[in-house]
Amino acid sequence: MTEAQEQKQSRLAALRSALEQGSLRHGHRLINSLHPAEIASLIESLPPARREIVWEFVDPEVEGDVLIELNEEVRAELIGGMDAEELIAATEGMEVDDLADLIGDLPETLNERVLHSMDAQDRERLSAILQFEQDSAGGLMNLDAVTVRADVTLEVVLRYLRMRGELPARTDQLFVVNRNDKYRGALDITRLLTEDPEKTVGEVMDSGVEGIPPETPAREVAKLFEDRDLVSAAVVTSDGRLLGRITIDDVVDVIREEADHSVMSMAGLGEDEDMFAGVLTSARRRAIWLSVNLATAFLAANVVGLFEATIEKVVALAVLMPIVASMGGIAGSQTLVLIIRGIALGQVEQANARWLLIREISVGLLNGIAVASMVGIAAGIWFETWTLGAIIFAALMINLVAAALAGVGVPLILKRLGIDPALAGGVVLTTVTDTVGFASLLGLGTLFLT
Amino acid sequence: MTEAQEQKQSRLAALRSALEQGSLRHGHRLINSLHPAEIASLIESLPPARREIVWEFVDPEVEGDVLIELNEEVRAELIGGMDAEELIAATEGMEVDDLADLIGDLPETLNERVLHSMDAQDRERLSAILQFEQDSAGGLMNLDAVTVRADVTLEVVLRYLRMRGELPARTDQLFVVNRNDKYRGALDITRLLTEDPEKTVGEVMDSGVEGIPPETPAREVAKLFEDRDLVSAAVVTSDGRLLGRITIDDVVDVIREEADHSVMSMAGLGEDEDMFAGVLTSARRRAIWLSVNLATAFLAANVVGLFEATIEKVVALAVLMPIVASMGGIAGSQTLVLIIRGIALGQVEQANARWLLIREISVGLLNGIAVASMVGIAAGIWFETWTLGAIIFAALMINLVAAALAGVGVPLILKRLGIDPALAGGVVLTTVTDTVGFASLLGLGTLFLT
CATH class of the missing domain: 3.10.580.10 (CBS-domain)
Known part of the structure; x- marks a missing residue:
């Protein structure tokens, strides 16, 4: 870090603790010595109650640029607290492409007034950009080409x-x-x-x-x-x-x-997730993800439920359940992450999917032999029965191959269904590895131990 | 996509399938119509045996630029197949900062010769860059400032x-x-x-x-x-x-x-992980991660082992185990990902950690009440005992709070210990949620059901 940067860091720390205590001197000067993106980052890192305080200090002419740099939630929060005059002042002097991003977040009633406050050329430019999706080339462009x-x-x-x-x-x-x-x-x-x-x-x-x-x-x-x-x-x-x-x-x-x-x-979170959002808002949003996962957890529990009689006779199987499930999950998510990235980079497609599948299954088998032997021997010693050791060996081998299959297959199938593999891949994968893991361990146990 | 891009995509697809079949016409022209980064991406998306074929077609004067864009593994693989003359030819005309990145990957014996082939000024420049870490400003810089x-x-x-x-x-x-x-x-x-x-x-x-x-x-x-x-x-x-x-x-x-x-x-993978690396190489590398996770899985199994007598009497507890563990893991990793990102953005620090902790625990409690009630009622109906329902309710509440604590605490502690939270955070977190989950479910079961 440069000295100047270090100084800034320590001033920022001082500012944060001053905000914590509610006392604030030199706030205005310090805050406005920062670039808009830096002010935005500072605001995001504060609890909601403190954000307003910092926002009050921001110079009106950079307010628009700071708003653009904030994540959507925090932006909406600050916009909600501004009156019409302030908002219109903030939009003045913004680049047209930035304004196009902001305008969707303004209250409906204001759009008209903001448009009115612009000159004819800028207004025309703005509407040219607004025709396009925000996350397209047209939405990204600026109209200042010479x-x-x-x-x-x-x-x-x-x-x-x-x-x-x-x-x-x-x-x-x-x-x-x-x-x-x-x-x-x-x-x-x-x-x-x-x-x-x-x-x-x-x-x-x-x-x-x-x-x-x-x-x-x-x-x-x-x-x-x-x-x-x-x-x-x-x-x-x-x-x-x-x-x-x-x-x-x-x-x-x-x-x-x-x-x-x-x-x-x-992790089932939006990229705009505000670290300091209200507890209720966050809880509600995350509850959706928890519920989805709850459904898959019940599915896994159901599989276990099928084998109650077996577990009653061989409790050791219940002890080993977490090992089979978690190793399958870990191995599967390694493959999954690799394939999701490959898809994002445009390097994975139908043509080479089969090749990848064979490769991942081979890796799974190889590591299966290593890991499953260790677990098998450990379990054999622990519970003093080699049959149990052999069963967990087999269950792990089966689950690691299932993990490789799911790791390659799930993201490709999700993508074809138009579902974001990064979002849903993990849930589907662990559903597969949990159920396959429990079913093979308890199924083999039922066959050979009861 | 532009028409030209679409055409290119279809030509690329044709090239890939031609490579699959071993026949190849117009390869040279097609490959060299791509930019170096695009050639690199094409090479990475091919199985090792095909890479050599594409590499043969690449014009010598862009070979250096393609090498730089490749991930380290693939780069080393291609360099290994080139003779000294080819390598020296490839380094000619490269920007000095790129050459500095490449030179560490060349065989020792060649460095001397590459240095020799440069003019005095470039040689001096190169050694100026090589003084600095590759991932520092000095390593990133070029010496062509006017x-x-x-x-x-x-x-x-x-x-x-x-x-x-x-x-x-x-x-x-x-x-x-x-x-x-x-x-x-x-x-x-x-x-x-x-x-x-x-x-x-x-x-x-x-x-x-x-x-x-x-x-x-x-x-x-x-x-x-x-x-x-x-x-x-x-x-x-x-x-x-x-x-x-x-x-x-x-x-x-x-x-x-x-x-x-x-x-x-x-997922315990390096960012340079080659999707098409040899099975043995990949298996060995991933085995490390599996072993780390195996240790934590055994820890969880051990906790379950303490309660064998309880499970023998109340098999339903074994059925519900996966639910408590997985919900804790999911809720915890949501908090974990949020905090890891906050740390990376410089928005989380000691000053606001306590605030975040309270917030995450509140979110955990709120969602706990929602999720745990559902699970409690479902379990009560399933196993026809409200005591069991109450026990899983309590165990889930305990585990969701533990998940919030670990989600905030683990990355902060790892960071202070100088360990990358993104790498180790997930393992440590699931160790916490698995053991706390099993211990609370089976512990409460022992107290109230046996």
């Missing part, structure tokens, strides 16, 4: 830019269009600085840079930026018209949200 | 750039240094295009842009880029010397790797 014609010289472009004044942030290229606004290619602005000014734009531009259609899903846009190391890219309609441009800062947010989504959804 | 002095006019800078010719990729700013190479600030290149050329660099530059110290961990660099929407940033030593610059493309890779890491490590 365009030039192919037939002018660089000299003319240089003069035009100087006249025009300040360029939009993260302008690394100008977009070349013809007189009908059809996209022709991109001109890297560094070329303006290094190429002969007598040359025309057409001679210097890169016409091989394809535009992104506005309907492209945000995650595909992110992949394109990642794979091609882009800083900005043109959004172009199917009939070749340049609509706007996407910049890397918005793509980075997409990547981060996507990553959050996959971690959080594995 | 520097200018504060006292010259923009006119002079413009002439210098034109003379210099092509600028390094993703040059959005020049860095201003004094005659001792001390960093003074940054000059956005768009300012060169829009400001009066008579002005000096000193008048136009932004001196408020702090440099990043080379020791800064990569994840903090990523946070800085995200929060401040940067495209590039200067790396500056503690005594103010400009070392190089970091560009957004490398930061995006850091963000992606970090995200991968948190998902994969929850």
